């Protein structure tokens with residue numbers, strides 16, 4: 001059997017595809033597995049913010065097309081970059097075991113601490129909002145580009161610090177750049193952060209099953225249902241983080257009220273004995289409704 005895996009061209013995307021390919025090879029030693037990389041719209045246009053470009057899906061479209069045209073059999077994505085709706089004929093076949101889902105602070109080389117007026121680079125409204133509460137004295141400045149490009153801009157002095165996902169740095173072997181971890185209470189991570197999604201036609205589900213992690217899939221189902229239910233504008237900062245612990249799963253969600261510019265965070269815990277993604281998704285939707293109603297009542 002021949003399997004062609006597709007990914008973006010960035011070093012992180014290739015590393016992630018390799019991690020998935022290694023797992024596939026281990027379970028299917030007879031298969032010939034190769035990698036094809038491509039540049040996506042999100043990689044090409046770097047002089048505009050993701051919000052201006054229209055948000056989600058920018059890192060995905062070219063790979064969807066490659067799946068449709070049969071140039072690749074599987075696509076490996078960071079789940080957090082995938083739109084909440086995926087095409088029925090190319091579903092997410094597997095969610096990989098989750099890497100550390102937290103956001104982290106990376107200081108410019110040689111800098112020991114942040115001080116008043118320090119410039120922190122980040123690209124999402126989700127991070128900007130929550131950082132504003134943690135570092136009211138800092139200046140928050142937009143940044144674009146892949147992880148390595150961002151680190152170059154940091155060390156060149158354009159920024160004093162960055163906020164990045166721990167997962168990307170760890171997978172790139174750049175853990176030593178992490179100056180401080182933000183707990184999920186300090187900065188609620190993006191839905192799916194730390195999880196890779198393996199996407200392809202349904203017939204390949206069984207083959208891809210060796211890369212699936214049940215806990216990650218359950219957490220992803222709850223987080224993505226929450227966001228799907230609330231997703232308004234393309235640059236919406238809606239965030240969700242679920243964590244399986246024993247036989248329960250705790251979901252926290254961030255709801256953003258566009259009118260007031262305020263946000264609130266709520267949580268629900270559900271039982272996972274049946275390990276049912278549909279139940280996880282239901283909890284995500286219920287939490288979304290609860291937060292939205294709470295806000296509607298206030299104003």
Ligand SMILES: NCc1[nH]cc(CCC(=O)O)c1CC(=O)O
Nearest residue numbers: 078081164165167168193194195
């Ligand atoms: N939006 C870019 C992106 N997409 C996935 C990751 C990191 C890996 C992950 O979160 O799974 C990153 C970089 C970052 O946010 O620092």
